Amino acid sequence: MSRFWSIFIARNKEYYRDRASFGWNILFPFLIIIGFALIFQNGGQRPYKVAILTDQAIHTTIQNQVCSHELFSCIPYSDKNNAIDKLNHHKLDMVMENTPQPFKYWINTSSPKGILSEGLLTRKSMSKDDLNKHLIKQAIQSKPVYYIEWLFPGIISMGMMFSSLFGIGFSIVRYRQNGVLKRLKATPLSAFEYLCAQIISRLLMIVATNIILYIGCSWLLGFQCKGSLLHLLIFFTIGTISVISLGLIIAARTKTEELAHGLLNMITWPMMFLSEVWFSIEDAPQWIKNFALCLPLSHVTQGLRQIMNDGAHLLDLSSEIFYLSVLTLLFLCVGSFLFKWTQ
Amino acid sequence: MSVKNLVKNYGKIRAVDNISFSIEPGICFGLLGPNGAGKTSTIEIIEGITQPTSGEIFYNNAPRNRTFWERIGVQFQSTELFSFLTVRESLQTFMRLYRNQTSLDRLIQICSLEDIQHQDNRKISGGQKQRLMLAIALANNPDLIFLDEPTTGLDPQSRRHLWEIVEAIKRKGKTIVLTTHYMEEAQVLCDEIIIVDKGKIIAQGAPEDLISRKYAGQVIRLPQENISEHVRKILDSNQQFSWHLDSTRKFILIQSQTINDCIEMLMNNQVDLSRLAIRPHNLEDLFLQLTGKALRH
Numbered sequence: 294m295s296r297f298w299s300i301f302i303a304r305n306k307e308y309y310r311d312r313a314s315f316g317w318n319i320l321f322p323f324l325i326i327i328g329f330a331l332i333f334q335n336g337g338q339r340p341y342k343v344a345i346l347t348d349q350a351i352h353t354t355i356q357n358q359v360c361s362h363e364l365f366s367c368i369p370y371s372d373k374n375n376a377i378d379k380l381n382h383h384k385l386d387m388v389m390e391n392t393p394q395p396f397k398y399w400i401n402t403s404s405p406k407g408i409l410s411e412g413l414l415t416r417k418s419m420s421k422d423d424l425n426k427h428l429i430k431q432a433i434q435s436k437p438v439y440y441i442e443w444l445f446p447g448i449i450s451m452g453m454m455f456s457s458l459f460g461i462g463f464s465i466v467r468y469r470q471n472g473v474l475k476r477l478k479a480t481p482l483s484a485f486e487y488l489c490a491q492i493i494s495r496l497l498m499i500v501a502t503n504i505i506l507y508i509g510c511s512w513l514l515g516f517q518c519k520g521s522l523l524h525l526l527i528f529f530t531i532g533t534i535s536v537i538s539l540g541l542i543i544a545a546r547t548k549t550e551e552l553a554h555g556l557l558n559m560i561t562w563p564m565m566f567l568s569e570v571w572f573s574i575e576d577a578p579q580w581i582k583n584f585a586l587c588l589p590l591s592h593v594t595q596g597l598r599q600i601m602n603d604g605a606h607l608l609d610l611s612s613e614i615f616y617l618s619v620l621t622l623l624f625l626c627v628g629s630f631l632f633k634w635t636q
Numbered sequence: 637m638s639v640k641n642l643v644k645n646y647g648k649i650r651a652v653d654n655i656s657f658s659i660e661p662g663i664c665f666g667l668l669g670p671n672g673a674g675k676t677s678t679i680e681i682i683e684g685i686t687q688p689t690s691g692e693i694f695y696n697n698a699p700r701n702r703t704f705w706e707r708i709g710v711q712f713q714s715t716e717l718f719s720f721l722t723v724r725e726s727l728q729t730f731m732r733l734y735r736n737q738t739s740l741d742r743l744i745q746i747c748s749l750e751d752i753q754h755q756d757n758r759k760i761s762g763g764q765k766q767r768l769m770l771a772i773a774l775a776n777n778p779d780l781i782f783l784d785e786p787t788t789g790l791d792p793q794s795r796r797h798l799w800e801i802v803e804a805i806k807r808k809g810k811t812i813v814l815t816t817h818y819m820e821e822a823q824v825l826c827d828e829i830i831i832v833d834k835g836k837i838i839a840q841g842a843p844e845d846l847i848s849r850k851y852a853g854q855v856i857r858l859p860q861e862n863i864s865e866h867v868r869k870i871l872d873s874n875q876q877f878s879w880h881l882d883s884t885r886k887f888i889l890i891q892s893q894t895i896n897d898c899i900e901m902l903m904n905n906q907v908d909l910s911r912l913a914i915r916p917h918n919l920e921d922l923f924l925q926l927t928g929k930a931l932r933h
Contacts, residue, residue, distance in 0.1 A: 295732050295733075296732065296733045298732065299728075299729050299730075299732030299733055300729070302729070303718045303721060303725070303729045304718070306718075306720060306721060306725065307718055307719055307720045307721070310720035311719070311720055468716075471715070471716035472712065472714065472715030472716055473715060473716050473717060473718065475685060475712065475715055476710070476712060476715040476717070476772075477733075478684070478685055479683050479684070479685060479705065479708070479710040479712075480705055480730065480733040480734070481702065481705045481706050481733060481734060481735075482733050634685075635685060635686075
């Protein structure tokens with residue numbers, strides 16, 4: 294236990310004394326959350342950009358309806374060729390002419406956003422009676438989950454993944470390269486003790502920084518966790534241990550920081566995109582969805598969202614917890630087995 | 637401690653070629669050899685850092701077990717320490733890895749680290765760092781201490797300071813295994829040496845015994861330019877003399893059992909003796925003769 298503590302204390306001192314790195318670990322996810330909150334919350338950026346060909350005020354009804362819609366952003370253009378060129382290069386989603394009805398509009402038929410803009414425009418041009426003849430709107434009864442509330446668990450998952458994998462991967466590889474591990478090998482310290490100290494120390498740092506991040510973001514953005522904060526903390530800890538353990542496999546034998554960087558990028562980027570951190574993969578091919586389910590980060594993100602957005606209990610996440618625990622055990626066994634002190 | 641039939645291959649290269657030796661307790665044992673001779677491979681196998689291809693290592697007449705690492709102290713040629721820790725904290729970190737710990741303040745005093753104990757371990761000089769690494773090697777009050785080229789890269793003052801610390805450790809009855817390519821260091825510190833070349837032991841014994849067994853007489857040193865080709869041929873033809881260039885290649889070292897005859901021959905051949913120096917044979921002469929014959933021409 295004394296050996297474990299010795300390495301644990303030394304690693305913690307390294308973390309918090311490296312002010313630049315420690316500060317960045319907190320600041321980076323914080324900045325992302327704030328940035329996205331500004332862009333996507335009320336009053337933020339509107340997704341569809343429409344050019345209105347006129348240098349005069351907008352006065353047609355349909356144009357007023359389009360421009361007042363929360364999804365459209367209307368930009369006046371006097372040069373038609375310039376607007377069409379931007380439409381062609383996907384900088385605009387639709388161009389509308391400021392003429393009496395029937396007015397003209399242009400879209401880029403190869404642009405999904407252009408096609409969606411056209412759909413919204415068509416809907417706006419139909420009367421409510423016409424619409425109700427064909428469609429019946431059913432609103433969901435539960436309280437809606439705001440985008441930032443959906444995004445936040447993903448962002449903390451992503452931050453945790455980068456911090457776990459790069460933090461543990463790089464430090465072990467660097468210590469192997471500069472001989473610190475070789476020096477430790479000539480002591481009674483076992484690989485298991487060393488790796489446990491690394492995991493717990495990194496875990497402590499990640500949990501501490503994410504608690505600060507959570508408090509800061511909930512205070513600034515005013516969102517709430519629908520589930521228990523204790524359950525959120527426990528589940529986050531389980532998920533973090535699992536991802537750190539994955540980092541041990543990468544660090545187990547890698548000889549250079551360059552190779553570690555490549556391997557870590559190869560793992561982190563697909564995992565980030567497939568774990569629904571940024572967007573849903575509901576429409577992806579089944580094999581991709583199946584593959585995503587193998588990744589620990591998918592389960593972490595999913596579980597965090599269930600606790601924060603849906604108020605899930607830890608027992609509701611028993612399958613995620615079981616899977617993450619099995620992965621942790623597997624990664625730890627493989628990592629310890631492969632681990633080499635020296636190059 | 638004893639090593640039996642130790643072999644280490646790196647691919648097709650045999651770094652350690654079936655060597656055996658034993659180390660008596662309480663002595664300073666030197667492992668000498670040119671670069672790439674197999675010294676570090678041998679010492680790292682004994683320390684348990686590298687696995688041997690074959691061979692056996694015994695400590696206290698038994699194969700090494702986990703307690704071996706509780707009993708030894710190691711100073712490597714060049715290793716780093718945990719970043720952002722002071723000298724004192726670095727020592728504490730390593731001390732806590734052992735059951736048997738020495739007094740931290742005493743250790744700091746022995747290795748003259750008092751003035752730098754609160755400095756970041758990355759911001760100390762080369763000599764200070766080697767003293768810190770030596771202090772770490774002593775953190776568990778070990779019976780057996782491995783010092784792998786501890787003074788490489790140090791200035792003469794720092795080197796002599798480290799020798800004094802090693803001498804003090806020796807006086808406490810500790811066993812030291814030292815690798816070095818500084819022959820003066822080995823001659824000052826070691827009670828017994830082995831000289832290794834191409835993975836094999838080529839000489840073994842106490843330094844003075846090895847020197848006296850190999851040489852009788854003295855060494856005459858003269859600037860190379862003072863010795864003409866004619867004189868070199870005379871030296872070559874006379875079995876009483878042998879010569880080689882020193883490591884700087886600026887001086888000729890003539891070994892002679894009959895020093896008067898040698899000086900007479902040089903005077904007869906009008907050799908300028910104004911910069912002549914005479915000294916006894918040392919370990920470097922022996923080392924060069926055994927391993928560095930290429931220097932002669």
